[in-house]
Structure formats: C-alpha cells, structure tokens
Amino acid sequence: MSVLNGEEQPADLLDSKLRPQRLSEFQGQTDLKSNLGVFIEAARNRSESLDHVFLSGPPGLGKTTLASIISNEMGGEFKVTSAPALEKPKDLAGILTTLTEHSVFLIDEIHRLKPAIEEMLYIAMEDYELDWVIGQGPAARTIRIPLPPFTLVGATTRAGMVAAPLYSRFGVTIRIDYYTLPDLASIVRRSAGILDIALTDDAVELLARCARGTPRVANRILRRMRDFAQVLGDGTVSRKTVEEGMTRLGIDLEGLEEHDRAILRTIITTYGGGPVGAETLAISVGESIDTLEEFYEPYLIQRGYLMRTPRGRVVTPQAYAHLGLEPPGGNQQVLL
Numbered sequence: 001m002s003v004l005n006g007e008e009q010p011a012d013l014l015d016s017k018l019r020p021q022r023l024s025e026f027q028g029q030t031d032l033k034s035n036l037g038v039f040i041e042a043a044r045n046r047s048e049s050l051d052h053v054f055l056s057g058p059p060g061l062g063k064t065t066l067a068s069i070i071s072n073e074m075g076g077e078f079k080v081t082s083a084p085a086l087e088k089p090k091d092l093a094g095i096l097t098t099l100t101e102h103s104v105f106l107i108d109e110i111h112r113l114k115p116a117i118e119e120m121l122y123i124a125m126e127d128y129e130l131d132w133v134i135g136q137g138p139a140a141r142t143i144r145i146p147l148p149p150f151t152l153v154g155a156t157t158r159a160g161m162v163a164a165p166l167y168s169r170f171g172v173t174i175r176i177d178y179y180t181l182p183d184l185a186s187i188v189r190r191s192a193g194i195l196d197i198a199l200t201d202d203a204v205e206l207l208a209r210c211a212r213g214t215p216r217v218a219n220r221i222l223r224r225m226r227d228f229a230q231v232l233g234d235g236t237v238s239r240k241t242v243e244e245g246m247t248r249l250g251i252d253l254e255g256l257e258e259h260d261r262a263i264l265r266t267i268i269t270t271y272g273g274g275p276v277g278a279e280t281l282a283i284s285v286g287e288s289i290d291t292l293e294e295f296y297e298p299y300l301i302q303r304g305y306l307m308r309t310p311r312g313r314v315v316t317p318q319a320y321a322h323l324g325l326e327p328p329g330g331n332q333q334v335l336l
Helices: 013-018 030-045 063-074 089-096 115-127 181-195 201-209 215-232 239-249 258-271 278-285 289-302 317-323
Strands: 053-056 078-082 103-108 129-134 141-146 150-156 172-175 306-309 312-315
Touching (some): 063 078, 089 115, 115 129, 115 150, 181 215, 201 215, 201 239, 258 278, 258 289, 258 306, 258 312, 278 289, 278 312, 289 306
Parallel strands (some): 053 150, 078 103, 103 150
Antiparallel strands (some): 129 141
C-alpha cells in the first residue's frame, strides 16, 4: 500500500497520538481557527451547544481531528460514525438517543446518507427531537422523542453532493484547504517532538515540500524517514536521509509518487495529452474513479499539472516539464 494513501485508518494509534486535542495545538488554517474559536467561546458563554458544523475538503486535512477538538473544547462526549454505516433509520436513532447534552456527533462522508435517514436527521438537527413510527398499517402512529442539545458535525470530501436541504441546516460551514509549506513545517516539527525524532532544519523543509499539502501525509512520511534513519543511518533524519528515503519510496521532490506520474504519463502517451474522460482514465491506470477524483486529481490540479475541462482531463505544459517530456509542437494546446 502506498505511503500516500489518503484513506482514514482508525486503528492507527500513532495517527491518534499525533492529533492535536485543542484548537491552540491545531497548526495552520489561521482564519478557520480564529472564527471557530469565536463560535466555540460564544456557545460556552451562553451554556449552549455549538451550532451544527459542516466540514469539507480533501482527505487528510484534519476534518476528524477538528471535530474531536470541537468536542474537547465544548466539554462534551464525542461519537463518530460514517454515512455508509447508517443503513436504516433505526441505526441513526440508536446513536441519537444515547447522546448527552453538548455531545458532538460526527458523520463522515455525509454526502452518502440515504434519503430516509436524512429526513430523520432534519428534525433532530432543527428541533432536537426524533420522529419515530410505532406499529404498522392503520394502527401506526408517530411519536416524538426529545433529544438533548447536541452538535452534529458533517464531514465530506464532496460538498457538491450534499443535498441542499441538509446543507442549509448547518449553522457553521468550514472549508479546509491544503496547507502552506510553513504550516506543514510546523506540523512536522510538532510530530517529531511527540515521537522523539531527531530532525535537521533542511530535512523539515524537504518533508514539508513533499507532503502534498496534507498533514496526514507529512506525518506518515516522517515516520518512514525515521525508519530509514534508524536502520540505514545514525538515527537523525537529515536532508540526505529524506532524499534517499523519497527515492526508495518513489516520491519526487514535489510530493508526486509513482501513481501520480503514471496518471500524467497515461494521459500524455495514450491520449495525446488529453482530453480524456475520468472513467476511461481510471480504467487505464487501474484505479477507482472515486480515488482518482478525490485523492489524486485534487493535488495534481492544485499544483498545475492537470486540468478538468468539459471534454475531460488535460495535462499542462508544467506536467510535460516535470516528467522531462517535450509538449507536442513545443507547446501543449488546451482543448476546452
């Protein structure tokens, strides 16, 4: 499995150890933290639950971490589930009826909620009540079960797929963007301190540059560099260690791994630089379309190597330059 895999792994105890517990420990995203801090403090001063929070952004940027921080700051219980795990209304009801006052309830991949569960969630979010049907047929009746004030945190990598009625019920909406190099450097230093890893300044800069703008990737690469330093070096993660480690892992100095480069090469060599449809491209590189669109493409687009056009994916002249290839006619023409 690639070290850059963006999938969440709850069993990874080291990831949990590295996650900040308070808003003051959360690195980067300055404006986001400032505004969220105001909302949390205001809710605490009024002895109220925080408004429901909608978190969106690419994988690995800290949506689950931020939900946990909200719970810690509000002093409430933290419960987590994902939309695919909620198959029937009774699954949601079972969680909602166990919430306590000021609880924070995170639903990951909220864009995948089923319509019947969304309908139940609307009333729970607005009225803090749960509609429940007792009996069947003509004898069926609906009762409303009161719920304590709680905060629902909806997290998604695909905000555009969230139903408008559900989205409109969130009082706080937050978009988490890719992290800057200085912010990633701060994250690497903090993680190295927690894991007791000796790290040189130039190694920090290089790790930040190779982290795809993503804290989860930065932390995982840091741990792999610790392994190389321990087994092949003197225990200190230096720039030389990082350069050698990245070469062994197939990661270049822009954070692109072999699969990223394979995507760009496939568009260039097989489809003449594009345009090519997402489904066709996904089949060509042996990847699911969801992983292609949610993990690989956002970073390639953000770094200027790839564009999405109405006719499909197109590589840019920068992609040719990065791969050491010459664009057709010396200049890649973008087809819109």
